[in-house]
Amino acid sequence: MICSPLHLLEIVSPCTGGAALVVSRADALGDCPQDPVYLLGAGEAGSHTSVTHAPSLTHSWVQHSAGRAFEMAAIDRKSVDFVQLYDCFPITLLLTLEDMGFCAKGEGGHFVQERDLSWQGDFPCNTNGGQLSFGQAGIAGGMCHVVEAIRQFTGRAGERQLSDPGLGLVHGNGGIMGEQVTLVLGLE
Amino acid sequence: MKHYDKPLPEPTATSAPFWEAAHRGRLELQYCSACDSFQYYPRAICANCWNEDIQWKQCSGRGTVHSYSICNIPTLPSFKGEVPYVVAAVELAEGVRMTTNIIGCAPDDVHIGMPVEAVFERVTQEHTLIKFRPHTD
Ligand SMILES: [Zn+2]
Numbered sequence: 252m253i254c255s256p257l258h259l260l261e262i263v264s265p266c267t268g269g270a271a272l273v274v275s276r277a278d279a280l281g282d283c284p285q286d287p288v289y290l291l292g293a294g295e296a297g298s299h300t301s302v303t304h305a306p307s308l309t310h311s312w313v314q315h316s317a318g319r320a321f322e323m324a325a326i327d328r329k330s331v332d333f334v335q336l337y338d339c340f341p342i343t344l345l346l347t348l349e350d351m352g353f354c355a356k357g358e359g360g361h362f363v364q365e366r367d368l369s370w371q372g373d374f375p376c377n378t379n380g381g382q383l384s385f386g387q388a389g390i391a392g393g394m395c396h397v398v399e400a401i402r403q404f405t406g407r408a409g410e411r412q413l414s415d416p417g418l419g420l421v422h423g424n425g426g427i428m429g430e431q432v433t434l435v436l437g438l439e
Numbered sequence: 440m441k442h443y444d445k446p447l448p449e450p451t452a453t454s455a456p457f458w459e460a461a462h463r464g465r466l467e468l469q470y471c472s473a474c475d476s477f478q479y480y481p482r483a484i485c486a487n488c489w490n491e492d493i494q495w496k497q498c499s500g501r502g503t504v505h506s507y508s509i510c511n512i513p514t515l516p517s518f519k520g521e522v523p524y525v526v527a528a529v530e531l532a533e534g535v536r537m538t539t540n541i542i543g544c545a546p547d548d549v550h551i552g553m554p555v556e557a558v559f560e561r562v563t564q565e566h567t568l569i570k571f572r573p574h575t576d
Contacts, residue, residue, distance in 0.1 A: 254526070255509040303528040303538040304480075308506055 266386030294319025335396035500557030543572030
């Protein structure tokens with residue numbers, strides 16, 4: 252036990268790294284050698300810096316950021332083929348799933364237990380292993396999830412390649428569970 | 440006074456009244472009379488209604504443990520001698536929450552909802568930290 256109730260393997264390990272992607276207007280792609288991935292929806296919400304001052308410790312602002320992203324993309328959460336969720340601690344990911352509406356409040360644990368989260372599973376989640384597997388590269392950490400989504404869409408995910416992903420969901424959080432950003436990405 | 444090697448508050452113009460009051464053994468919070476609400480941490484304006492005319496008010500120093508964690512492995516080496524210690528979010532009677540430590544009892548005795556009261560811990564000649572201990576009527 253490091254700090255109750257978190258054990259060693261439930262805490263991201265700091266690491267060094269970076270992430271980058273190229274963003275362009277859809278009509279300015281030119282002779283880009285690679286098929287583009289489209290940003291279909293984005294939502295942002297926040298209310299505090301430290302979680303101590305959060306209006307609620309159990310209901311995060313993910314519901315607002317995800318709601319805005321789904322609305323902008325005009326999609327239902329059920330139609331996404333895979334999710335890339337910010338994972339500094341397992342509880343962060345569980346709260347995110349609950350507040351996005353994938354399951355009822357307090358059911359996040361059961362939800363992931365009953366599903367196969369691997370790239371071959373019925374709910375592909377963090378197909379690159381996530382930060383809990385390979386570490387958190389400071390503020391570049393959240394970007395690893397966008398990069399993995401782009402790899403999946405462009406067929407560059409190697410042995411963990413999903414078959415035919417059409418819609419993906421990426422979520423990041425900043426501050427201390429204070430600021431939430433959700434993206435809906437797709438191939439068309 | 441023995442050498443204190445943990446991080447110390449660095450008061451700004453906005454937060455200085457809080458730390459000065461703490462050094463005098465008082466827990467003072469910003470109060471907005473326009474919308475009748477307290478706020479913590481200190482800010483230049485009322486975060487609720489944006490009123491610029493906010494006052495400092497002495498508070499009861501009473502509250503309850505909203506949530507907590509028992510730290511066994513500290514982030515900074517200077518906290519090594521303190522483990523296990525309790526980091527808590529205390530909800531004050533005035534309705535705001537503070538990040539603080541619970542002292543004066545075994546970490547395992549701390550529980551959510553536990554009534555607590557402020558303790559003023561003078562850690563250097565210039566600095567006093569506000570911590571909390573169990574309170575019984
Ligand atoms: Zn106000």
